[in-house]
Amino acid sequence: MSEAVRTTCPYCGVGCGVLASVDADGAARVAGDPAHASNRGRLCVKGSALGDTVGMEGRLLHPLLREADGVVRRAGWDEAIQRVADGFSRVVAEHGPDAVAFYVSGQLLTEDYYVVNKLAKGYLGTANIDTNSRLCMSSAVAGHKRAFGEDVVPGCYEDLEQAELVVLVGSNTAWCHPVLFQRVTQARDGRDGPRVVVIDPRFTATCEGADLHLPIRPGTDVRLFNGLLSFLFRHGVIDPAFIDAHTEGFDAALAAAEAEAGDPAQVAQQCGLQAADVVAFYRLFARHEKVVTLFSQGVNQSSSGTDKVNAIINCHLATARIGRPGMGPFSITGQPNAMGGREVGGLANMLAAHMELGEPAHRDIVQAFWQSPRMADKPGLKAVELFDAVGEGRIKALWIMATNPAVSLPEADKVRAALARCELVVCSDIVERTDTNAFAHVLLPALGWGEKDGTVTSSERRISRQRPFLPVPGEARADWRVVCEVARRMGFERGFEFGNPHEIFVEHAQLTTFRNREPAADGVPAAYRRLHLGSLARLDRRAYDTLAPVQWPVTEAGEGTPRLFSDGRFSHAHGRARFVATASRPPVHAVDREYPLVLNTGRIRDQWHTMTRTARSPRLNGHIGEPFIDMHPHDALRCGVREGTLARVSSRWGAMVGRVRHGGGILAGQVFVPIHWSDQFASDARVGGVVNPAVDPVSGEPEFKHTPVRVEPFAVRWYGFALARQALPASALSYWTLIRGDRFLRYELAHRERPADCDAWAKGWLGADETGADWLAFEDRETGVYRAVHLRDGRIESCLFLAAQPHLPSRQWLSSLFARERLDEADRLALLSGEPPGGGGDPGPVVCSCFGVGRNTILEAIRANDMDLPAQITAELRAGGNCGSCIPELRRLIAETRAVTAA
Numbered sequence: 088m089s090e091a092v093r094t095t096c097p098y099c100g101v102g103c104g105v106l107a108s109v110d111a112d113g114a115a116r117v118a119g120d121p122a123h124a125s126n127r128g129r130l131c132v133k134g135s136a137l138g139d140t141v142g143m144e145g146r147l148l149h150p151l152l153r154e155a156d157g158v159v160r161r162a163g164w165d166e167a168i169q170r171v172a173d174g175f176s177r178v179v180a181e182h183g184p185d186a187v188a189f190y191v192s193g194q195l196l197t198e199d200y201y202v203v204n205k206l207a208k209g210y211l212g213t214a215n216i217d218t219n220s221r222l223c224m225s226s227a228v229a230g231h232k233r234a235f236g237e238d239v240v241p242g243c244y245e246d247l248e249q250a251e252l253v254v255l256v257g258s259n260t261a262w263c264h265p266v267l268f269q270r271v272t273q274a275r276d277g278r279d280g281p282r283v284v285v286i287d288p289r290f291t292a293t294c295e296g297a298d299l300h301l302p303i304r305p306g307t308d309v310r311l312f313n314g315l316l317s318f319l320f321r322h323g324v325i326d327p328a329f330i331d332a333h334t335e336g337f338d339a340a341l342a343a344a345e346a347e348a349g350d351p352a353q354v355a356q357q358c359g360l361q362a363a364d365v366v367a368f369y370r371l372f373a374r375h376e377k378v379v380t381l382f383s384q385g386v387n388q389s390s391s392g393t394d395k396v397n398a399i400i401n402c403h404l405a406t407a408r409i410g411r412p413g414m415g416p417f418s419i420t421g422q423p424n425a426m427g428g429r430e431v432g433g434l435a436n437m438l439a440a441h442m443e444l445g446e447p448a449h450r451d452i453v454q455a456f457w458q459s460p461r462m463a464d465k466p467g468l469k470a471v472e473l474f475d476a477v478g479e480g481r482i483k484a485l486w487i488m489a490t491n492p493a494v495s496l497p498e499a500d501k502v503r504a505a506l507a508r509c510e511l512v513v514c515s516d517i518v519e520r521t522d523t524n525a526f527a528h529v530l531l532p533a534l535g536w537g538e539k540d541g542t543v544t545s546s547e548r549r550i551s552r553q554r555p556f557l558p559v560p561g562e563a564r565a566d567w568r569v570v571c572e573v574a575r576r577m578g579f580e581r582g583f584e585f586g587n588p589h590e591i592f593v594e595h596a597q598l599t600t601f602r603n604r605e606p607a608a609d610g611v612p613a614a615y616r617r618l619h620l621g622s623l624a625r626l627d628r629r630a631y632d633t634l635a636p637v638q639w640p641v642t643e644a645g646e647g648t649p650r651l652f653s654d655g656r657f658s659h660a661h662g663r664a665r666f667v668a669t670a671s672r673p674p675v676h677a678v679d680r681e682y683p684l685v686l687n688t689g690r691i692r693d694q695w696h697t698m699t700r701t702a703r704s705p706r707l708n709g710h711i712g713e714p715f716i717d718m719h720p721h722d723a724l725r726c727g728v729r730e731g732t733l734a735r736v737s738s739r740w741g742a743m744v745g746r747v748r749h750g751g752g753i754l755a756g757q758v759f760v761p762i763h764w765s766d767q768f769a770s771d772a773r774v775g776g777v778v779n780p781a782v783d784p785v786s787g788e789p790e791f792k793h794t795p796v797r798v799e800p801f802a803v804r805w806y807g808f809a810l811a812r813q814a815l816p817a818s819a820l821s822y823w824t825l826i827r828g829d830r831f832l833r834y835e836l837a838h839r840e841r842p843a844d845c846d847a848w849a850k851g852w853l854g855a856d857e858t859g860a861d862w863l864a865f866e867d868r869e870t871g872v873y874r875a876v877h878l879r880d881g882r883i884e885s886c887l888f889l890a891a892q893p894h895l896p897s898r899q900w901l902s903s904l905f906a907r908e909r910l911d912e913a914d915r916l917a918l919l920s921g922e923p924p925g926g927g928g929d930p931g932p933v934v935c936s937c938f939g940v941g942r943n944t945i946l947e948a949i950r951a952n953d954m955d956l957p958a959q960i961t962a963e964l965r966a967g968g969n970c971g972s973c974i975p976e977l978r979r980l981i982a983e984t985r986a987v988t989a990a
């Protein structure tokens with residue numbers, strides 16, 4: 088076993104510390120880092136499975152070039168880099184700098200982000216560089232800037248434990264930021280722990296055990312928080328001294344709140360809530376001094392996302408609940424380095440080091456520091472408009488790094504069309520095949536997690552190192568190195584001489600201190616910003632390599648800062664925070680007769696983004712393996728679909744197909760579809776293609792949480808599944824989903840036509856025609872049931888189960904047979920039943936991914952042992968005993984069992 092390396096998880100914005108090593112067999116091993124303040128040794132299920140996701144299968148190992156005739160060929164780095172440099176240079180020369188663009192990612196390290204932003208804004212002279220962070224937290228950025236004068240998260244994770252009340256708004260924290268949620272629940276379950284209120288249209292895993300859940304009507308959050316501001320004022324809970332001394336704009340904000348939300352009963356009615364619940368929430372907020380309001384994509388991904396953020400912040404400013412332990416508004420970011428990207432100007436409307444493109448003084452500072460030949464002088468195009476410009480031919484060369492916009496952007500089919508017509512598409516990625524890479528003219532192999540070297544910043548402003556512990560695969564290179572080489576080939580010899588990430592980090596740190604003056608007695612100078620990395624600007628290589636996690640601002644003595652604004656001074660001129668008068672407005676596109684349901688999109692517990700990494704892990708695929716459409720049973724009835732059948736969700740912008748399910752805590756009138764599936768893992772499940780392109784007018788963040796849709800049956804003649812050791816040719820079928828298991832691939836299938844001769848078709852499709860193979864088959868033409876198993880030398884190679892309806896045997900036992908080199912006679916006899924010899928329980932869908940414990944097994948144990956605590960389940964079955972990510976689901980299963988027993 089190699090010595091453990093301290094690094095940071097590459098998934099969500101919690102930023103957990105990881106101890107990573109390689110064992111004697113070359114397998115990656117990970118554990119939570121007990122010394123990292125963000126997670127104190129914990130990892131969620133995704134973090135725990137990191138070792139499963141770093142293999143070489145599917146990796147992009149060499150540069151690839153697509154020629155004019157469509158042929159893709161391997162190339163050397165020299166040729167590939169020259170192709171990029173020549174292409175970008177030609178477009179700039181012929182059409183100007185705004186004809187090129189970069190679309191980057193919160194997966195990049197700060198050092199990568201820094202150099203690409205420097206190249207675009209300071210050398211090419213365009214601000215057409217935006218990031219996929221635009222899609223998840225740009226409304227928080229805009230809200231912070233309006234309120235505080237700078238994009239600052241004021242608090243730290245400890246505040247969530249020290250709070251008396253935690254309000255979780257638009258955040259399924261239990262699934263999307265599990266370790267942080269565990270910190271909250273552990274505090275809640277302790278003595279004097281915080282009360283928890285969840286505001287979310289869905290009853291998610293986060294709601295399990297909460298004191299109050301407000302299933303708010305989508306898009307009405309501004310009204311709810313305006314109502315709270317009015318309530319706080321009317322009940323004398325505001326802090327006039329703080330408001331007078333440290334803020335401006337209170338009267339206007341209050342007047343706006345009073346105008347539309349002075350009556351809690353009306354607020355409740357407009358937000359689709361019970362009046363008693365709204366008042367209960369307002370009273371809880373009023374009574375508790377220490378309140379943290381944590382918000383995430385449910386707030387941000389809205390055409391009024393920025394106003395929602397400010398409506399929340401207004402309540403904290405009015406009560407002076409900011410800058411002190413256990414209180415404050417808290418934006419939690421989706422990606423590992425969304426915050427780092429914000430710090431170095433990764434958004435199209437920002438400059439590096441928290442300076443503004445729109446401020447001439449800031450542009451001068453950055454240009455003087457970089458000594459660059461030019462400087463972009465206006466904000467660039469934000470993500471949605473950037474791809475519109477590609478589609479319209481205004482942007483002719485585009486470099487995409489570490490992201491998959493053909494899947495993840497709204498109106499994703501239009502994005503594909505835009506990429507198809509773009510003159511030069513360059514993609515830097517760790518895997519070869521993605522929906523976006525299919526459009527690349529130049530494909531550049533990047534380093535992945537475990538290979539990269541640099542820094543990331545978590546949601547609490549904590550800078551942590553990502554360190555390599557794996558060898559560089561093939562010819563892959565760090566993104567920063569490739570960008571610097573392209574810059575030099577474009578003629579920018581100076582400015583990109585970096586030899587390692589340490590040199591880039593130090594330059595970034597120095598820029599945060601450059602002309603960053605302390606507040607003057609009579610106000611704050613124009614260039615004053617809280618982002619100041621102090622002593623990190625003098626880090627030597629060794630100190631960088633051993634850098635311990637630290638929260639910015641960093642002092643000259645090297646100390647971090649857990650909380651900001653404790654002194655009541657903000658980053659606006661004169662040091663005052665600003666209230667923003669917010670008026671609620673409905674989502675841009677309303678439901679109507681044609682599209683009567685509201686589509687909400689989001690993440691599931693065990694997958695990440697477009698699954699390019701997490702789908703490699705059999706453990707993670709066990710939880711939810713298929714794209715689904717979660718909807719209320721009444722809506723399903725109205726739409727003519729049933730649980731387990733396939734349905735088509737369509738909007739004015741596109742359509743997708745998934746399996747109908749209930750039980751996701753969704754109210755009537757809404758449907759929920761996860762964001763993860765791409766064309767690599769399913770026939771037609773990209774929900775991005777369905778999502779409308781409306782954006783927030785301030786932040787440019789898309790309205791992912793509200794698209795009018797309709798749901799219809801997806802008619803097929805048969806349903807089925809196949810398990811196989813080798814990939815199968817599923818693309819010709821009407822519906823397929825690919826799920827990687829342990830030593831097998833699983834396909835969930837359906838098709839519009841039934842084969843005339845099932846046996847002949849199955850043999851050909853499974854590749855079982857060879858002589859010497861065993862072939863077991865059964866068919867009942869009356870019921871439409873067909874089952875076949877292909878064995879070779881006593882070992883199962885593949886199996887196929889078809890039926891007219893989606894009622895098929897459990898996949899669990901059959902899947903387990905792929906781990907055996909030879910089946911015994913009893914197993915052979917049972918194969919076509921799909922059940923173990925002598926029958927036996929179906930464990931049901933996986934709930935605990937760490938130990939592979941299924942729902943049915945857990946329910947049986949709860950009933951048999953009269954359990955009422957997750958810990959009892961853990962003691963009996965181990966479920967919940969490793970990462971703890973499934974504990975909210977264990978709570979739900981206990982509650983469900985109790986409800987059935989009571990009935």
Ligand code: SF4
Nearest residue numbers: 096098099103131134
């Ligand atoms: S909560 Fe999970 S996904 Fe997020 S950083 Fe921690 S281990 Fe990674």
